[in-house]
Amino acid sequence: MKISIIQCSLVFGDVEKNFALIEKKIVEAAGETPDVIVLPEMWNTSFFPNNVKEIADIEGKRSKDLLSKLSKQFNVNIIGGSVANTIDGELYNTSYVYDREGKEIASYNKVHLFSPSGENKYFKSGSELCIFKMDGIKCGLSICYDVRFPEWIRKSALEDIEILFLPAAWPEVRNMHWDTLNRARAIENQMFVVCVNSLGMTENSKFGGHSAIIDPWGEYILHPDDVEEVKIGAINLKVIENIRSSINVFRDRRKDLYTL
Numbered sequence: 210m211k212i213s214i215i216q217c218s219l220v221f222g223d224v225e226k227n228f229a230l231i232e233k234k235i236v237e238a239a240g241e242t243p244d245v246i247v248l249p250e251m252w253n254t255s256f257f258p259n260n261v262k263e264i265a266d267i268e269g270k271r272s273k274d275l276l277s278k279l280s281k282q283f284n285v286n287i288i289g290g291s292v293a294n295t296i297d298g299e300l301y302n303t304s305y306v307y308d309r310e311g312k313e314i315a316s317y318n319k320v321h322l323f324s325p326s327g328e329n330k331y332f333k334s335g336s337e338l339c340i341f342k343m344d345g346i347k348c349g350l351s352i353c354y355d356v357r358f359p360e361w362i363r364k365s366a367l368e369d370i371e372i373l374f375l376p377a378a379w380p381e382v383r384n385m386h387w388d389t390l391n392r393a394r395a396i397e398n399q400m401f402v403v404c405v406n407s408l409g410m411t412e413n414s415k416f417g418g419h420s421a422i423i424d425p426w427g428e429y430i431l432h433p434d435d436v437e438e439v440k441i442g443a444i445n446l447k448v449i450e451n452i453r454s455s456i457n458v459f460r461d462r463r464k465d466l467y468t469l
C-alpha cells in the first residue's frame with residue numbers, strides 16, 4: 210500500500226487560501242498514484258483562530274464536496290485530516306474519510322480536546338471510536354492530542370486495526386513528545402501509525418512537521434523534518450504477522466488484571 214502524506218503550511222484563519230492549497234496538494238500527491246492520501250488536522254482554518262466558529266465548515270459541506278470530488282477523480286482513498294466544523298450548530302474538530310469512488314466511509318469528532326489551548330472551550334468533543342475498512346484493510350483514526358491517551362488508542366487496536374491514521378497540529382516545541390508518543394503507540398499496539406502534522410505559524414506558536422509513517426517495530430518508513438513536503442511511502446502489512454509471530458502482546462495480555 211502506497212501512502213502519501215501532505216505536510217504543509219496552512220494559513221492561519223484563511224479558509225479560502227487553505228481550500229485552494231489543500232486542493233493543489235492533493236492533485237500533486239495524486240500524481241504519484243498512491244493508494245491513500247493523508248491530510249493534517251484542521252486544515253480549513255489552522256489550529257485555531259478565535260473566530261473559528263464563524264469561519265468553520267457547516268455540516269462538513271464544503272470539505273466533503275472537495276474530498277469526494279478529488280478522491281473520485283483520482284481513484285484514491287483520502288484521509289481528510291480534520292476540519293473545524295459545525296454540526297447542529299455545535300463546533301467540532303471533525304475528520305472525514307473518502308474511498309476511491311468518492312464515497313464517505315467514516316467520520317470522527319476529536320475525543321480528547323487540548324485544554325491548554327482552550328480547544329475544550331470552543332469545541333464539543335466526540336465520543337465514538339473511528340474504525341473503517343479501506344481497500345479491505347481495517348484502519349482506525351484519532352486526532353493529535355488523542356495520541357497522549359494510550360487507553361483510547363488501545364481501544365482502536367483491540368478492534369484489530371492494522372493502520373492508525375493521526376492527523377495533527379502539534380507545536381515544534383514538543384516535537385520530542387510527538388515523535389516518542391507516535392512510535393510508542395506503533396510499538397505497543399504492533400500496528401502501522403501514519404501521523405501527519407502541520408507546518409506554519411499561529412499567533413504565538415509554530416507547528417513542527419515531523420510527520421511519519423512508522424512500522425509496528427517502531428521504525429520510520431518516512432519521517433520528513435520540518436519542510437513543506439508531499440511524501441510517499443510504502444507499507445507491507447505482512448510485517449504485522451511477522452512481529453506477532455515472534456512477540457505477540459495481544460496474546461500475552463493479562464485481561465484478568467486490567468479492564469482494557
Ligand SMILES: NC(=O)CCC(=O)C(=O)O
Nearest residue numbers: 323353354378379380383
Ligand atoms: N492539536 C492538538 O491536539 C495539540 C496537542 C498538543 O500540542 C500536545 O498534546 O502537546
